Amino acid sequence: MAKLYELTEQYNNLMELMENPDVPQEMLEESLNQINDELDTKLENIAKVIKSFEVDTKGLKEEEKRLADRRKAKENKISSLKEYVEGAMRSTGVFKVKGKVFTLAIQKNAPSVLIKDLECIPNEYFKVKKEVDKTLLKEKLKEGQVIEGAELQQKESLRIR
Numbered sequence: 001m002a003k004l005y006e007l008t009e010q011y012n013n014l015m016e017l018m019e020n021p022d023v024p025q026e027m028l029e030e031s032l033n034q035i036n037d038e039l040d041t042k043l044e045n046i047a048k049v050i051k052s053f054e055v056d057t058k059g060l061k062e063e064e065k066r067l068a069d070r071r072k073a074k075e076n077k078i079s080s081l082k083e084y085v086e087g088a089m090r091s092t093g094v095f096k097v098k099g100k101v102f103t104l105a106i107q108k109n110a111p112s113v114l115i116k117d118l119e120c121i122p123n124e125y126f127k128v129k130k131e132v133d134k135t136l137l138k139e140k141l142k143e144g145q146v147i148e149g150a151e152l153q154q155k156e157s158l159r160i161r
Contacts, residue, residue, distance in 0.1 A: 003042075047160045 017023050017031075089095060089106055096105040115121065141152045 050160060 017028060085104065086106060089097070089104070095107075097103065137147065137150055138152070141147060141150065
């Protein structure tokens with residue numbers, strides 16, 4: 001069986017032959033039917049591969065979610081155990097333990113900012129993120145409004161059913 005790019009090339013060559021009046025009509029039709037049958041089979045086989053990949057992708061997404069849930073559970077357990085150890089050390093007044101493998105210590109963290117009242121913070125300390133409301137923009141363009149810097153576009157894509 002020919003490769004897809006070969007079939008495309010054959011089809012283009014056939015189109016050129018069709019423009020030649022010296023080539024018999026029966027020969028053109030026979031060649032066209034053969035190429036179409038091969039092309040249809042090739043395209044359908046590629047569609048099968050695409051569907052197979054889509055099934056694999058769905059399975060991978062489900063596995064990613066399962067692993068993420070498992071990771072979160074472990075992270076929660078780590079946090080819980082750290083809180084338990086820190087509580088035990090604080091309640092006994094022990095702020096450093098030197099073991100054979102690990103040293104545990106309660107120490108100061110780097111300073112961080114605590115926002116007590118957001119309304120009192122001056123504007124100069126805010127970051128402004130400029131974001132386009134594409135839904136509203138699309139709606140207005142559909143209504144016929146001309147908006148400089150934007151236009152409606154209609155794309156096409158392959159659908160496999």
